[in-house]
Amino acid sequence: MKKVNDIWQTRLHQHINETRSYLKYMLNDHLLFVFIFLAAGGALTYQKWLETLSPDFPAVLIMTVTFAFIMIASSVRTLLKEADIVFLLPMEYKLKEYFQKAFTYSFISQSFFVIVPLILFTPLFFKATNANGRILLISLVLLLLVKFWNLRVSWRISYFTEASAKWGDILVRLAINMCVIFFIFSQTYIFVAILFVVMAGYDTYFSNAAKKKALKWEPLIAREEGKKQSFYKLANLFTDVPKLKKQAKRRAYLDWVVSRVKYNKENVYEYLFMRAFIRSGDYFGIVVRLTIIGCVILSFMDIELFGSIVVSFIFTFLTGIQIMSLYKHFELLELPNLYPYAEKKKMSSFLKIICNILLIQVVIYSIVILVKSDLIVFIEVLIATVLFVYLFVYAYMQSRMKKKDVVS
8 A cells, every 4th residue: 555645646646647638639729729819819909908008097906806816716626536535534644744735736736827817917017007027026926925825724714614604714815815915016015014914813713723623525525526527527628528527407498499499300419419508518608608708808809890700700610619529419329329310410400500509609799799889890790700600610510520420
């Protein structure tokens, strides 16, 4: 049997290898191209927007709210498994070093979500305040200390089962985070020092209270499993993930959509695909999220014909690519084979549903453009994106799906 202190190293190695194996499918050529295109377009738009920035723009307040929610989302990745409640629980007193290493890994990995947003906010920070490189570095160090504090308190709170303690902690920490981050970006360091003393006292209180309690294994294991499943759901948009536990949601308010599929022996897969899309959080969720993100971007950008068409094309393309796995949703299900005409209509049923979904998304984007622009731009964008959808679905996607069928 391995030493207890070696368990963390083994699990971390397995976790990194598994993450890396899925990332190579997720960061494929198509997605990288879109990201590069979005980054270049976003950087150009960001620069032009900064040139028109008014002096009274609440940059510090926006940064404060953003980083406050980043900080409050802190939690320790323990990499615990379901079997640990049987095999490791009796050795809990020997696992101090294990959880220390888990905390260190969590802090290092989650620091990325502090550093990257700060880099993105740097041009705005310099433009809206009198900050320079030295102040930016001081702000980064202080923000990382705030992140470290949030992780510590989050770990102490995991010893508590009372809902009042958990919700009370979230509210108190959110208030403290917003105050200290506001003073960091406002460069009022005397108040930052005072709040750091308050934070130290808050941490000490819960550290002492946690010593009287036992570690709550079941919630920790459930939280870890939830994080793994969230990553698997994301990876499943690009490749098959055997460990993904699929969950279906009723969504009774969308039953009228399924009922529109005609009761016909040739519409077996059309019914199944439509029902799978509506009930599965993987497909339905990604369409909703990308539609909302696209609408937000169109709402804030300067509405020009070329820019509107490009944004609509990109998010329609992203949506179509990421819900292509719907075609394989019933791959292991033998029931459709009982229907004689089902297989013949599988491809056409799939393409019809994807086309309808993307057309609805295009109409929503066009309505946003109509609200911000005029009727001419609306009509031109609508026509261009509808043509793109038909070409994308019935040329690119159909060809790609046929190649996959031949290979499989």
